[in-house]
Structure formats: structure tokens, C-alpha cells
Amino acid sequence: MGSGNKRKGNDILHINRPQKSADGGDGCGCQKDINQMCPPAFDVGIKLKRRLPNETAVTRRGNDLFILGEFVGKLSTAHVKIITECGGEGIHYTARLLNKGEKSYARFVQNT
Amino acid sequence: MPGSYKIPEDGAVQPTFYSGMCKSGDISPHVHPDEAMAVLIPCADRHRLNVVTCQDDAKEEDLADVGGLDLMDVRLGVSGTALPEFIPIIPRGMFRRQGCEIPSGTVGIVLNDILTKKISSKHGRYQWPKGSKVNRKVLENSAFQGKRVILFSTGPDVLIETLWWDRRGAGLFNTIATMGFAAVTGMNFSVISGECPFGHALNLKKSLCYCKELDELGVWTIPHIYAINDRQRERWKKWLLANPLVGVVTINTQLQRKQSHGMNEVFRTVRFLLKNTSVDIIIHGRAKGVLDGLHRKFGKRLHFAASGPLKNALIRKDKTPAEYIEAFRCQIKASSRS
Numbered sequence: 001m002g003s004g005n006k007r008k009g010n011d012i013l014h015i016n017r018p019q020k021s022a023d024g025g026d027g028c029g030c031q032k033d034i035n036q037m038c039p040p041a042f043d044v045g046i047k048l049k050r051r052l053p054n055e056t057a058v059t060r061r062g063n064d065l066f067i068l069g070e071f072v073g074k075l076s077t078a079h080v081k082i083i084t085e086c087g088g089e090g091i092h093y094t095a096r097l098l099n100k101g102e103k104s105y106a107r108f109v110q111n112t
Numbered sequence: 113m114p115g116s117y118k119i120p121e122d123g124a125v126q127p128t129f130y131s132g133m134c135k136s137g138d139i140s141p142h143v144h145p146d147e148a149m150a151v152l153i154p155c156a157d158r159h160r161l162n163v164v165t166c167q168d169d170a171k172e173e174d175l176a177d178v179g180g181l182d183l184m185d186v187r188l189g190v191s192g193t194a195l196p197e198f199i200p201i202i203p204r205g206m207f208r209r210q211g212c213e214i215p216s217g218t219v220g221i222v223l224n225d226i227l228t229k230k231i232s233s234k235h236g237r238y239q240w241p242k243g244s245k246v247n248r249k250v251l252e253n254s255a256f257q258g259k260r261v262i263l264f265s266t267g268p269d270v271l272i273e274t275l276w277w278d279r280r281g282a283g284l285f286n287t288i289a290t291m292g293f294a295a296v297t298g299m300n301f302s303v304i305s306g307e308c309p310f311g312h313a314l315n316l317k318k319s320l321c322y323c324k325e326l327d328e329l330g331v332w333t334i335p336h337i338y339a340i341n342d343r344q345r346e347r348w349k350k351w352l353l354a355n356p357l358v359g360v361v362t363i364n365t366q367l368q369r370k371q372s373h374g375m376n377e378v379f380r381t382v383r384f385l386l387k388n389t390s391v392d393i394i395i396h397g398r399a400k401g402v403l404d405g406l407h408r409k410f411g412k413r414l415h416f417a418a419s420g421p422l423k424n425a426l427i428r429k430d431k432t433p434a435e436y437i438e439a440f441r442c443q444i445k446a447s448s449r450s
Contacts, residue, residue: 002300002302002304002364002365002366002367003300003302003303003304003338003339003340003364003367003377003378004304004305004367004377005304005305005306006304006367007162007302007304008268008367009236010233010236010237010238010268011237011238011268011269011270012161012162012237012269012270013161013162013238013269013270013273013274014159014160014161014162015160015161015162015163015164015273015277016160016273016277017160017170017173017174018173018174018176018177018277019277019278019280019281020173033240033274033277033278034160035239035240035270035274036240036242039235039239040234040235040236040237040239041234041235041236041237042235089159090157090159091159107235109235112161
């Protein structure tokens with residue numbers, strides 16, 4: 001990317017471990033790209049009973065999502081998979097409320 | 113200057129809060145213990161975020177992947193020909209223009225523009241577009257007809273790290289070697305001051321290994337050089353003196369586009385290489401404020417590559433590509449006189 005004192009804020013990734021084939025030789029191209037497996041951010045649709053400001057913290061208990069102690073939605077199996085698998089790689093997410101027009105989302109962003 | 117740390121020339125090195133936790137000094141001579149003194153970000157628990165550190169559990173795999181950190185393991189054998197002072201880089205939006213509109217026999221192209229899908233930005237971050245691959249036929253576009261084309265293997269980390277990681281699975285080197293480039297530069301893996309010097313050394317070696325793979329396929333490669341302290345500059349000097357067939361190197365200045373102070377470190381490296389080796393240097397990107405007197409003394413060994421002139425011609429449409437290229441040439445001359 002470059003050389004200097006500061007990285008660009010939008011050019012962030014996790015460096016994959018080198019690929020290896022079964023015989024330890026050249027890479028086979030079959031290993032998962034951790035940056036595809038663990039996206040920088042993803043949105044989960046939620047339902048609010050009352051309008052709340054953007055950036056309000058969203059908490060998770062199991063597959064359920066809460067804002068200020070109130071149930072607002074559930075994580076899909078795919079989202080649970082992302083959070084679980086990436087957690088195993090040391091990549092964790094924090095969720096905040098994002099309002100887009102009439103709809104609301106929990107935006108999960110990697111902690112970096 | 114946020115996050116800056118310079119190893120003083122008198123050798124009186126001051127440790128930072130995190131330098132004691134960095135173990136890079138243990139791998140001397142590939143990293144000098146003084147370099148660890150400049151660490152401003154803790155090496156532990158980075159989880160390979162942007163860089164591999166000395167305390168990464170899997171760092172041995174990375175070392176094996178590049179055959180260790182010693183630059184001297186890499187020997188390049190394919191040499192090239194003379195280059196013009198300015199190499200315009202043709203942006204994707206101009207590929208279908210006629211080559212005669214661009215008055216230069218030697219032009220450049222960047223990695224992002226040889227992909228079938230460009231790197232995109234989502235949620236405020238660059239992301240590798242799924243299914244993107246190298247477009248083998250990119251040089252068949254009319255803009256490149258009758259021209260020597262240099263592939264500048266530079267771009268965001270998301271781009272170069274992904275291509276590098278999947279290089280074997282995707283057959284990257286064979287693909288590039290058969291596309292008809294006159295030359296290919298090394299990848300500009302990041303060397304950010306304050307980060308673990310193990311990561312710096314690994315990235316410098318990765319960039320050379322990229323050149324080596326292509327060199328073995330008969331491609332003229334132009335090593336990409338980053339150096340942010342005198343120890344690194346000395347290592348490059350040693351390597352260049354041991355590789356006399358390397359006549360040209362390049363330095364990408366994309367991170368200095370908006371930071372004039374960042375150019376000081378780049379020019380320090382340029383000055384050092386011009387004085388201590390015989391290589392020509394292509395400065396890729398920002399070139400303003402070129403070097404007090406260096407242009408006059410070493411002008412014939414300095415080359416410039418930039419996409420700015422042709423991007424301006426494409427977007428602004430107020431002047432022709434030729435006029436923008438001429439304006440850039442004048443700008444280089446004017447800044448070297450000031």
C-alpha cells in the first residue's frame with residue numbers, strides 16, 4: 001500500500017496465513033481468504049418500537065439482539081457463523097444502530 | 113508528525129513505550145535491534161491486522177513462504193533497456209482511446225486496472241471483489257497498441273496482499289509473464305513507521321520474491337524499494353551492489369500524495385540510492401518538491417511515473433492528454449529548479 005507514518009483508514013485487512021498444499025509444496029488455492037470469511041462490516045435488519053439515534057449500542061445474547069435491554073431482532077445462521085468463526089481467529093465485532101430511512105439495522109463492525 | 117520516529121544519525125536511540133516488547137532485534141542482521149526502538153504499536157495480539165509481527169504464532173510459516181528474511185537470497189538476472197523521463201500511467205477509463213493520443217512510447221498500467229473487477233469500497237473499507245481475476249487481454253486495448261507497457265504492481269494492501277496470497281492458486285506469475293509487459297515492478301507491500309520491523313523486513317522480502325518469480329520466467333522486473341530508516345537503506349544498498357543487473361528501481365509515493373512532509377523520507381532514500389548505487393529510480397506518484405539539487409546532479413537517473421495527467425484529461429476534459437503530460441513535465445522541471 002505504501003510507506004509513511006500512517007495507513008489509509010479504508011485500507012485495512014488481516015494478512016492471511018500462507019497457503020500450503022497437502023504435500024507442503026505450492027499453494028492449492030483451497031484455503032479460505034480470511035478477509036472474505038470475516039467481512040469488515042455487515043448489517044442485520046432489526047425492528048425498533050421507538051426511534052433511537054444512530055450509534056446506539058446493540059448487544060447480543062446468543063442469537064438475539066437487544067438495544068437498551070429491548071429485544072430488536074435475531075441473527076441469521078450465516079451471521080452467527082461469521083461471528084463464531086471469526087472470533088476463533090481473534091476477529092471480533094461490535095454492533096451499533098444504523099437508521100437508513102424507515103429501516104433500522106444493527107451494523108456489525110470489526111474491532112480494529 | 114503523528115506516529116513518527118526517526119533513528120537518530122548519532123546512534124543514540126531512545127526506546128518507545130512498546131519497543132521493549134518487540135522481539136524483532138532477535139533476528140539480526142535482517143532487522144537491526146535499533147529498529148525495534150521505533151515501535152509505536154504493540155506487536156502482540158495484532159491478529160495479523162495489516163502486518164505480521166514478531167510475536168505472531170504463525171510467523172514461521174510466513175518466513176518459510178519467502179525463504180527467510182535475507183534479501184541477499186534473491187538474485188535477479190533479467191536486465192532492461194533505457195526508460196524515458198516521464199512514464200504516463202493509463203487509467204482504465206482511457207483504455208479504448210487511440211494510442212496516438214498519448215505521446216509516449218512507454219506507458220504504465222497499475223494492478224487494479226488489469227483486474228476484471230476493480231477493488232471496491234464498502235462500509236468505508238476497500239474490499240476484494242469476489243470473482244475478480246487478471247484480465248489477460250487488457251493490453252489488446254487500443255490505448256496500448258505500439259507501446260511498451262510497464263505493469264506497476266502497486267495499490268492498496270487489500271489488492272496486493274490478496275493477489276500475493278493466492279498467487280499460486282491463481283497462476284499469477286504465468287499469467288503476468290504471458291501478457292506482454294515490457295517490465296513489471298515489485299509489489300509495494302507496506303512499510304509503515306511505528307509498526308513491527310519484522311513486518312517491514314517480511315514485506316521487503318515479499319516484494320523481492322515477487323520480482324524473483326517473474327524474473328525466473330524471463331520478465332524484466334523493476335524492484336520496488338521502501339526504506340524508512342538508515343538500516344533499511346543500507347540493506348538495500350548491499351543488495352543492489354550484489355545485483356549489478358538491476359539497473360532500475362521504483363518507489364511508490366501514493367501515501368505521500370497529500371503529505372508533503374512524508375516526501376522527506378522518500379527523498380532521503382532517493383538521495384541515498386543515487387549517491388551509493390548506480391541504479392536509476394522511477395518515482396511513482398507524487399513528485400512535487402523534488403530534491404534540492406539532486407535533479408540537476410542526477411537528473412538522467414530519475415524517472416517519473418504518474419496517472420494524474422491522464423486522469424485529469426479524462427475527468428476534466430479541458431485539455432488533451434498530450435497537454436496534460438506536457439504540463440506535468442514542466443511541473444517536474446520547475447520543482448527541481450526551486
